[in-house]
Amino acid sequence: DIRKTMGMCPQHNVLFDILTVEEHVWFYGRLKGLSEERVKAEMEQLIQDTGLPHKRGEQTRNLSGAWGMQRKLSVAIAFVGGSRVVILDEPTAGVDPYSRRSIWELLLKYRKGRTIILSTHYMDEAELLGDRTAIISQGRLCCCGSPLFLKARLGTGYHLTLVNPLGDP
Structure with missing residues (x-):
């Protein structure tokens, strides 16, 4: 079943305010059909890897620095069950620089x-995380190519064009 091998993290967090960090991992793990033993093992690993062990029993609505911690949890949930294909829609949008690097x-x-x-x-994120990068503009x-290929082909830096409306040199 494709749903068991795929993970998704939409642009906005899909978390339940009343569930704790632990309960979220548990819920999504069981939803994917993982055994209780496997969920427990994954829960421990994910909570450690997200840097949230001290928040494991905290409801998501009470997470301090809420957006960064909630976002890390949302991204981690996409990997529950050993997802082989993971789709992440702007996983670091709106988070502080520390949370961004943590993600x-x-x-x-x-x-x-x-x-x-x-x-x-x-x-910078595409270059760091991507083996291949695609640039899409207006739906096209x-x-x-690889980040290195795109840099070589398209160049780096800025181009500044100055126009003098009076025509004076």
Whole structure:
């Protein structure tokens, strides 16, 4: 069943305010058909990897620095059950720089043996996390390749064009 091998993290968190960090991992693990033993093992690993062991019994609505911690949990949930294909829609949008780097570390740790499709507006993020990068503008694919290929082809930096409306040199 495809749902058991796929994970998804939408742009906005899909968390239940009254559930704790632990209960979220439990819920999504059981929803994917994992045994109780496997859920317990994954729960321990995910909670450690997200840096939330001290918040395991906390309801998500009470997480301090809420958006960053909630976002880390949402991203981690996409990997529950050993998802082989993971779709992440702007996983670091709206989070503080520390949480952003923490999410990057999580993705770098969990990427081995998986296909991760990630959308982002941040080129540094695409370069760090992506083996292949596709640039889409107005719904059309503009280019695709490794970050190194795209830099060589499209260049880096800024181009500044100055126009003098008076025509004076």
